[in-house]
Amino acid sequence: MEHLLEVKNLSVSIDGPAGEVRAVRDVSFSLKKGEVLAIVGESGCGKSVLCKSIMKLLPPSAKIKEGSICVNGQDITCYREKEMQKLRGRVFSMIFQDPMTSLNPTIKIGKQIGEAVVIHNKNYTKEQVNKKVLELMELVGISHPKERYHQYPWQFSGGMRQRCVMAIALAADPDILFADEPTTALDVTIQAQILDLLREIQMKLGTATILVSHDLGVVARVADRVAVMYAGKIVEIGTAEEVYYDPRHPYTWGLMRSLPAFANGKESLYTIPGMPPTLIDPPKGDAFACRNEYALNIDYEEMPPMFKITDTHYAATWLLDPRAPQIKSPMGGIVHE
Amino acid sequence: MSKEILLDVRHLTQQFHLTKKIKVKAVDDVSFQIHKGEIFGLVGESGSGKSTVARCLMNIYQPAQGEIWYKDVNICDKKEFKKHKKMLQTCRQMIFQDSASSLNQKMKVSDIITEPMRIQHITPPRGSFVKEAAFQMEYVGLENSFLDRYPSELSGGQRQRVAIARSLCMEPEFLVADEPIASLDVSIQAQIVNLFRYLQEEHGFTFLFIAHDLAMVEYLCDRVGVMYHGKLVELAPSEELYSNPVHPYTKTLLSAIPVPDPIRERKRVLQYYDGEGMENSVWTEVSPGHFAMLPAEGKGCSIS
Numbered sequence: 001m002e003h004l005l006e007v008k009n010l011s012v013s014i015d016g017p018a019g020e021v022r023a024v025r026d027v028s029f030s031l032k033k034g035e036v037l038a039i040v041g042e043s044g045c046g047k048s049v050l051c052k053s054i055m056k057l058l059p060p061s062a063k064i065k066e067g068s069i070c071v072n073g074q075d076i077t078c079y080r081e082k083e084m085q086k087l088r089g090r091v092f093s094m095i096f097q098d099p100m101t102s103l104n105p106t107i108k109i110g111k112q113i114g115e116a117v118v119i120h121n122k123n124y125t126k127e128q129v130n131k132k133v134l135e136l137m138e139l140v141g142i143s144h145p146k147e148r149y150h151q152y153p154w155q156f157s158g159g160m161r162q163r164c165v166m167a168i169a170l171a172a173d174p175d176i177l178f179a180d181e182p183t184t185a186l187d188v189t190i191q192a193q194i195l196d197l198l199r200e201i202q203m204k205l206g207t208a209t210i211l212v213s214h215d216l217g218v219v220a221r222v223a224d225r226v227a228v229m230y231a232g233k234i235v236e237i238g239t240a241e242e243v244y245y246d247p248r249h250p251y252t253w254g255l256m257r258s259l260p261a262f263a264n265g266k267e268s269l270y271t272i273p274g275m276p277p278t279l280i281d282p283p284k285g286d287a288f289a290c291r292n293e294y295a296l297n298i299d300y301e302e303m304p305p306m307f308k309i310t311d312t313h314y315a316a317t318w319l320l321d322p323r324a325p326q327i328k329s330p331m332g333g334i335v336h337e
Numbered sequence: 338m339s340k341e342i343l344l345d346v347r348h349l350t351q352q353f354h355l356t357k358k359i360k361v362k363a364v365d366d367v368s369f370q371i372h373k374g375e376i377f378g379l380v381g382e383s384g385s386g387k388s389t390v391a392r393c394l395m396n397i398y399q400p401a402q403g404e405i406w407y408k409d410v411n412i413c414d415k416k417e418f419k420k421h422k423k424m425l426q427t428c429r430q431m432i433f434q435d436s437a438s439s440l441n442q443k444m445k446v447s448d449i450i451t452e453p454m455r456i457q458h459i460t461p462p463r464g465s466f467v468k469e470a471a472f473q474m475e476y477v478g479l480e481n482s483f484l485d486r487y488p489s490e491l492s493g494g495q496r497q498r499v500a501i502a503r504s505l506c507m508e509p510e511f512l513v514a515d516e517p518i519a520s521l522d523v524s525i526q527a528q529i530v531n532l533f534r535y536l537q538e539e540h541g542f543t544f545l546f547i548a549h550d551l552a553m554v555e556y557l558c559d560r561v562g563v564m565y566h567g568k569l570v571e572l573a574p575s576e577e578l579y580s581n582p583v584h585p586y587t588k589t590l591l592s593a594i595p596v597p598d599p600i601r602e603r604k605r606v607l608q609y610y611d612g613e614g615m616e617n618s619v620w621t622e623v624s625p626g627h628f629a630m631l632p633a634e635g636k637g638c639s640i641s
Contacts, residue, residue: 040524043493158383175435184520187382187549192607214522217552219597220602240599257599258527268534269527270555271454322363 010067038219039230099161110149116171159190231287238313349403378558430504436496494525573627
């Protein structure tokens with residue numbers, strides 16, 4: 001099956017006052033049609049930068065240092081703003097984290113969604129635009145679209161606002177949808193509804209989705225594949241079943257264990273010791289080594305390559321090297337066969 | 338645990354005016370008690386009035402009706418509040434949700450932490466303000482090198498620690514935390530929750546913890562109250578609430594906790610609650626210490 005999106009060895013750096021921040025380091029992954037890929041990691045690990053660098057929404061101080069981005073087999077790495085504008089909306093579009101700030105508070109909802117429709121279908125008549133807007137509102141589950149059409153964003157609740165943002169993102173029927181922490185600002189009950197909606201739309205329209213989140217618990221519901229990111233690198237990638245039932249990287253263990261669901265009884269919750277490294281001058285070896293209780297000497301010296309576990313499951317940790325000592329995973333199961 | 342009552346909320350009602358004529362009841366006849374030395378959790382979706390309750394308890398809002406007794410003081414009474422103002426403002430402290438906006442961006446961390454002492458004219462027990470700040474920083478797990486930094490240089494978890502240190506420097510008896518972990522990462526959430534547990538054991542303060550994440554509340558709190566549309570619908574010790582929820586809204590909330598297990602999680606069915614039968618519900622005791630809003634017997638709910 002052909003890959004819709006293929007990212008190869010992508011490195012992105014942002015120039016800051018303190019020096020060059022290497023936000024994304026040597027990231028490779030691919031996305032098939034109609035697939036949901038979840039990218040999980042702590043804040044500051046480069047999840048959002050990765051998404052924005054694919055859409056080329058980064059500030060001018062950011063540069064793609066290395067690597068390539070292919071969409072539908074076409075290399076878009078060197079595309080300029082004008083060419084990117086043709087792709088945005090049609091090929092990929094994005095849902096942002098905070099629905100409060102991504103909508104204009106002074107424009108009626110219907111008109112805001114209509115704006116997106118008009119941009120992509122310039123020859124539509126007023127009636128056609130209206131019809132399309134109502135269709136979109138119905139698609140994302142806004143009840144009474146005709147009445148809601150004339151309301152302002154502040155008359156909507158957080159969940160409803162996020163639905164409106166989704167309607168705008170879906171206006172031109174994109175192939176790839178980036179959802180950057182779409183549920184972080186929402187309640188638990190609404191969160192599940194929005195995730196179900198994402199899944200439903202993905203089934204209906206066949207849109208491939210990249211879901212960015214910091215919570216492994218949340219993405220279990222919708223993700224086909226999960227990529228765990230740490231300090232600008234993907235450290236583990238695999239199907240949801242593989243990553244949840246058979247995690248191999250110590251950082252994935254840490255993320256899983258810090259969920260209250262794994263706090264058996266009432267002892268203290270597990271926390272990953274230390275802080276994520278600054279990406280201005282990333283450490284030489286494995287960036288996670290200094291927080292890793294299972295770190296080997298080689299972790300401080302050399303960057304681990306991606307070890308293959310199955311055809312779809314890869315992890316970057318020296319623990320998977322045949323020479324490494326056998327370590328019992330705290331999640332159950334043995335790391336090294 | 339002692340059963341001494343620290344805070345007694347009686348029939349608290351708070352209204353907001355949308356226009357001159359239209360009012361919204363944000364909190365509607367809520368009564369509960371918080372015992373001394375316990376961690377009390379308040380959960381509910383956004384807009385259910387949790388934060389309004391907290392703000393009433395802290396005298397930020399003046400409630401429309403009802404009484405709040407802190408020890409022997411009715412804090413809703415303006416005269417009594419004035420009389421005991423100094424005691425009340427030092428004994429009670431609050432931690433806000435968004436640490437980015439609740440810390441002054443133009444003040445150094447050490448000044449932020451000791452600002453309450455300056456306001457209340459308290460001589461720092463450890464000699465100087467800087468020493469006091471350094472002590473509190475160490476207490477919440479921050480290095481001394483952060484003392485001269487500004488909040489914008491800190492990460493979200495570190496900022497929240499600064500906010501906690503600020504509230505602790507007054508040695509409060511009663512601490513209110515309004516969604517302190519909602520804007521943090523999961524791994525940082527665990528750190529902060531562990532910190533709360535540790536501090537509560539050390540200090541023995543009474544703690545009101547507001548959240549919408551039921552999983553963390555179960556882990557942290559002794560007793561939990563569930564709010565829905567301004568009403569308290571269920572109140573129980575946390576083990577009892579999680580093993581034996583009575584009110585349909587509590588069941589909805591519990592069904593929404595995500596499980597980190599893809600196969601089980603995809604099968605999980607969400608429940609919905611639309612406020613059915615709320616009108617003629619009465620506050621009943623289901624089992625000792627476990628209260629819930631249930632339809633009055635005999636009448637039943639026939640609105641559906």
